[in-house]
Amino acid sequence: MVLSVKHLLGIKELNVKDIEQIFQTADNFKQVLQRSIKKVPTLRDITVANIFFENSTRTRLSFELAEKRLGADVVNFSASGSSVSKGETLIDTVNNILAMKVDMVVMRHSASGAPWFLANHINASIINAGDGINEHPTQALLDAYSIREKLGDLKGKRITIIGDIMHSRVALSNIYCLNKLGAEVTVSGPPTLIPKHIASLGVRVEYNVKKALEWCDVANVLRIQLERQHKPLFSTLREYALYYGVNRSMLDSLKRDIIIMHPGPINRGVEINSDVADSKHSIILGQVENGVAIRMAVIYLLSGKREMEQ
Amino acid sequence: MKTLLNNDQLNITLQRLAHQLVENHLSFKDTAIIGIQPRGIFLSNRIADMVKKITGNNNIDYGKLDITFYRDDVQSRDILVPSDTNIPFSIQGKNVILIDDVLHTGRTIRSAMDALIDFGRPKKVELLVLIDRRFSRELPVQPDYAGQTVDTILTQKVKVYWKEKDGKDEVVLIDKI
Known part of the structure; x- marks a missing residue:
């Protein structure tokens, strides 16, 4: 075998x-x-x-x-x-x-x-x-494979996962996969969407998206899984987009280029803006x-x- | 264990095979050499180098073909890890010389021809092998160029050693119990 x-x-x-x-x-x-x-x-x-x-x-x-x-x-x-x-x-x-x-x-x-x-x-x-x-194992494998293709070895690379960590199987599989390959992982998003004990999986937690982006080489942006949220966990999508959405000016304020990923389906204007999703730093279609x-x-x-x- | 070809004999055989290729294909303008992964590559590397030297043509099309995904026994044996395929040219309308070290049942060559056709339609495909175990065939496949033809039974094994990989150039016949 x-x-x-x-x-x-x-x-x-x-x-x-x-x-x-x-x-x-x-x-x-x-x-x-x-x-x-x-x-x-x-x-x-x-x-x-x-x-x-x-x-x-x-x-x-x-x-x-x-x-x-x-x-x-x-x-x-x-x-x-x-x-x-x-x-x-x-x-x-x-x-x-x-x-x-x-x-x-x-x-x-x-x-x-x-x-x-x-x-x-x-x-x-x-x-x-x-x-x-x-878990969503093949997604995590293709995410890690896509990073490996861009950056070579994953050892020591910094990956930030932003969004609905609580309800995302992509997040959990990614955390397991990236940890095994020696990458460092930070999760970011509203406190209500980040499980309390997630740090025990060996990840950092950073509620400020901007700071989380400054830290990383790769940002994996996740969709809000409204279909799995049975009680309100944040006020409105507009407010979510305002505080946790990834937009152009946020990326421009970083001192260096980072790679943008998204497992799809994208909710444009919520977790990620079109000018980020379609930018040259995005490898979203490469992932597919x-x-x-x-x-x-x-x-x-x-x-x-x-x-x-x- | 019996030595079929020692270091010097192997070299002479390779020289002969290379010259036979040049005799038929002259400048290699419309001919490509493709070695079969993994162990046919050591032979095809040597042959390609010799052909370059003889013809003075350093731009001979030379590729490597992995046949793992084309085998007919995927489901009946353990999964094999594939090697790289690298054919950086079009084989459409070319003469292609397939190269492998030992021709045994013919099944590898059958797979290789299937794999090759997926890259285009060659004008002609020829087969060059170092050792032809002629009475072991399970498919109607014959070589166009053979270094040495040997009569073996199924329980015997032909092992080809290459300096690059095994530290010596030698071909031996091993009797397995």
Whole structure:
């Protein structure tokens, strides 16, 4: 086995060697994606099911492209319009999909821990495409990969994560990933959106966004996850934008250039202004491009020797 | 263990192979050399250097091809870590000489041809190998240039050592139990 894990559930369970291995393999797939024929026949005998219990644009498209460019067969499932609304349980749903001879499951679910639960009950390899407010491992991998591409080694690099840290699975996976790779992390945003004990994960907390930007080499700006906030945690989006939004004049006041990242979807004018998101320091679309290569690497590395049925 | 080629013999064989290539492709104007990763590269590096020396053409198209993603046994063995592919030129309409150290079942070459076609449509593809294990073929693949042809059985193994990697130039035949 090349990776130490059978599933990609969270970054927490990966070791540094796993992450390096994924990056190195992604380099090869990135090369493939730059050719005129952006496809290899590697996984022509496996079928992957993308099971999405939550909305997604980028992640879902990115996984589907990654699977198709590896030559795998793909089936897509989304909870809306399925029998989930008729009361079918998660295990039943997935087992029925697996009964149709599916080898690998990519799942997004609104309940934190859902992929771990599933991994205990089914045989296929599972890739977590985001579970509740817990982890979004492939996003963290592609974020770190994009930083590595820009700045080289991540050791000692300073990354600030700004926004709704409390409800963001991107933030948690990023913290695990960047820590493992030796980068320093600061989280910033309104105190109500930053968990009380987050410092115990080995990150700095800086409530002043400007100061957090002055400190860092890379700023990863996150969306406000209104769909997960069940009580008001800040007054208005306008006020949030005023105090915590990243804008041009803020960046201009820094003495040096920093790299701007965002996992998408962007709420322009709230957490980030257009003149920042579209500036030459933004690598937001580069992140999306790298996402396909990273997901190809993860799927390939997890596709290894399976016990043959019969 | 039996030595198939020692240091001097290996060098003479490489010289012959390089000259045979030049005999057929003259100035290498429309011909490219592509080595197969990982171990075919040591051979293709030597051959490319020799061909440059013989022809006086220092701009020969020379690339490296990794076939990991094109193997037909991905699902039945452990996952392999790929090496780099680097083909910094168009192979469209060119003569391509594929180079690998040992030709055994022919499956690597089948994968290599699939991989190659994804880069364009070569006019012609030829195969150069150092050692041809001729009775072990599982696919109808034959070399156009072979350093040495040996008759082996499946339990035997041909090992090619290169100075750059292994500290010596030698080809040996190993009897496995």
